[in-house]
Amino acid sequence: MNRNSTFGKVAVLMGGSSGERDVSLKSGGAVLASLQKQGIDAHGFDPRERPLHDLESFDRAFINLHGRFGEDGCIQGALEMLQIPYTGSGVMASAIGMDKWRTKLLWRATNVVTPDFELVTANSNYAAIEAKLGLPLFVKPANEGSSIGISKVKQAGGLKAAYELAAKSDPLVIAEQFVGGGEYTVGIISDPVNGFKALPIIRIVPANEFYDYEAKYLRDDTQYLCPCGLSAEKEAQIQQEALLAFRAVGCQGWGRVDFLMDEAGTHYFLEVNTSPGMTDHSLVPMAAKAAGISFDDLVIRILESSQTSDQQRAEMPKLAGARQ
Numbered sequence: 001m002n003r004n005s006t007f008g009k010v011a012v013l014m015g016g017s018s019g020e021r022d023v024s025l026k027s028g029g030a031v032l033a034s035l036q037k038q039g040i041d042a043h044g045f046d047p048r049e050r051p052l053h054d055l056e057s058f059d060r061a062f063i064n065l066h067g068r069f070g071e072d073g074c075i076q077g078a079l080e081m082l083q084i085p086y087t088g089s090g091v092m093a094s095a096i097g098m099d100k101w102r103t104k105l106l107w108r109a110t111n112v113v114t115p116d117f118e119l120v121t122a123n124s125n126y127a128a129i130e131a132k133l134g135l136p137l138f139v140k141p142a143n144e145g146s147s148i149g150i151s152k153v154k155q156a157g158g159l160k161a162a163y164e165l166a167a168k169s170d171p172l173v174i175a176e177q178f179v180g181g182g183e184y185t186v187g188i189i190s191d192p193v194n195g196f197k198a199l200p201i202i203r204i205v206p207a208n209e210f211y212d213y214e215a216k217y218l219r220d221d222t223q224y225l226c227p228c229g230l231s232a233e234k235e236a237q238i239q240q241e242a243l244l245a246f247r248a249v250g251c252q253g254w255g256r257v258d259f260l261m262d263e264a265g266t267h268y269f270l271e272v273n274t275s276p277g278m279t280d281h282s283l284v285p286m287a288a289k290a291a292g293i294s295f296d297d298l299v300i301r302i303l304e305s306s307q308t309s310d311q312q313r314a315e316m317p318k319l320a321g322a323r324q
Helices: 003-007 021-037 052-057 074-082 091-098 100-109 126-133 159-167 213-217 232-249 283-290 295-304 309-323
Strands: 010-013 042-045 060-063 117-120 137-141 151-153 173-177 183-191 195-198 202-205 223-225 254-261 267-273
Touching (some): 021 295, 074 091, 100 173, 100 267, 117 159, 159 173, 183 232, 183 295, 283 295
Parallel strands (some): 010 042
Antiparallel strands (some): 117 173, 137 151
């Protein structure tokens, strides 16, 4: 099959203007090299450097943008207006998935178990939140990724400073219950039969205190365990629940659902990532490799799932039937 004729001219969207620009450039570079190696007419496209109307000359888009304007529904909306099929989730799911607070509200309403949380403002009763959630606790900007602006509050009275740090990245800030039994992730890719397929679970063991930006992208001593150490039954259960959590947000194409485990073995879903990284430290390529899917094959599989929201809606009856 001539993949050039199948996919046409492909824009690999990377860079952008968020705090995750450097990671996005690295992800996009890896995807671009893979597509070109496989004979696809792929071109890098940095929305910070080029006007979006230049996308009119492309047939589809592989989104490797992370953070604001790339993972939050903005670029997805622009591609919808241009009627260009794109990878990953649509406008609504991208916007919700980027917003940790609203993702948690939705999950709570659909019985997806997530760590307890509170919205924090400049006028919050910090001591009351610390008492309710317990210490330690995490404080996060609701609309940032790659652990930007996140901090761990270990001492009473520390929430105010953690809030002020997080608020520099986003005015919407959440405090979240600490769950200390381990951090894990489930990669999700499209599947022609069942709609989605959960990849093998990876356990993340950072050398620093938690899985921060440095541990994710800069350090070489973070451990990624796959097999993850859970029993086959427990892993299968969590994979199925991760698919439900993914669908509850309305996600499409591919993504990643992160979860925590407490010391008693209870798991709590943390967040959904609708535009995961594709770097040499990234988790979805790592999980795909464990499932026997090479990086090149993964890139093609993701590109094959690209569509507009109209195409997504046309597929929904078929996918809904397949999942029952």
